[in-house]
Amino acid sequence: MNSGVENTYNMTTSFSDNPEPQGACCLGTSCSLATEITCIAAGGSWEGDGITCNTETCAEPVGACCIGDGCFQLISSICTNAGGTFNGVGSDCESDTCSTDCPADTDGDGTVGGSDLASVLGGWNTPSGDLNDDGTTNGEDLAIVLAFWGDC
Ligand SMILES: [Ca+2]
Ligand SMILES: [Ca+2]
Numbered sequence: 411m412n413s414g415v416e417n418t419y420n421m422t423t424s425f426s427d428n429p430e431p432q433g434a435c436c437l438g439t440s441c442s443l444a445t446e447i448t449c450i451a452a453g454g455s456w457e458g459d460g461i462t463c464n465t466e467t468c469a470e471p472v473g474a475c476c477i478g479d480g481c482f483q484l485i486s487s488i489c490t491n492a493g494g495t496f497n498g499v500g501s502d503c504e505s506d507t508c509s510t511d512c513p514a515d516t517d518g519d520g521t522v523g524g525s526d527l528a529s530v531l532g533g534w535n536t537p538s539g540d541l542n543d544d545g546t547t548n549g550e551d552l553a554i555v556l557a558f559w560g561d562c
Contacts, residue, residue: 431446432444433445433446433461436468437454440468441467470486470487474497474501475492475494475496475497479508479509481503481504482494483503514554514558515558527555530547542554
């Protein structure tokens with residue numbers, strides 16, 4: 411019997427017997443520590459080895475939400491339920507995020523110009539270039555572009 415071989419074997423065995431790494435597991439917005447396999451089996455979202463649970467871990471991501479011309483940092487489901495427009499996860503409320511001062515700036519570049527005119531003309535008689543929310547794109551929307559032509 412060679413005790414050196416036995417020691418090596420024991421070391422190898424104990425290494426492979428290490429428990430599966432645990433990490434934060436999100437089930438909805440609730441967080442608990444679990445292994446990846448356990449978490450996924452429970453229908454959760456595993457955040458990764460060694461990730462701990464804190465108040466932010468499983469929070470739904472917020473973004474800028476426009477309700478009227480007011481801007482609020484909300485999660486998208488609350489924003490939508492409130493009748494708002496969600497601007498995307500991670501978006502911030504800046505001074506002009508929800509401004510309606512420049513309704514003809516269809517591409518949001520801060521200027522009403524050829525590209526905005528093109529979107530109205532390209533969406534003629536369809537809702538796609540609609541600026542006054544009447545459901546179609548026509549002379550009234552063209553007039554809005556022309557009235558706001560230039561920097562907003
Ligand atoms: Ca524009
Ligand atoms: Ca219209």
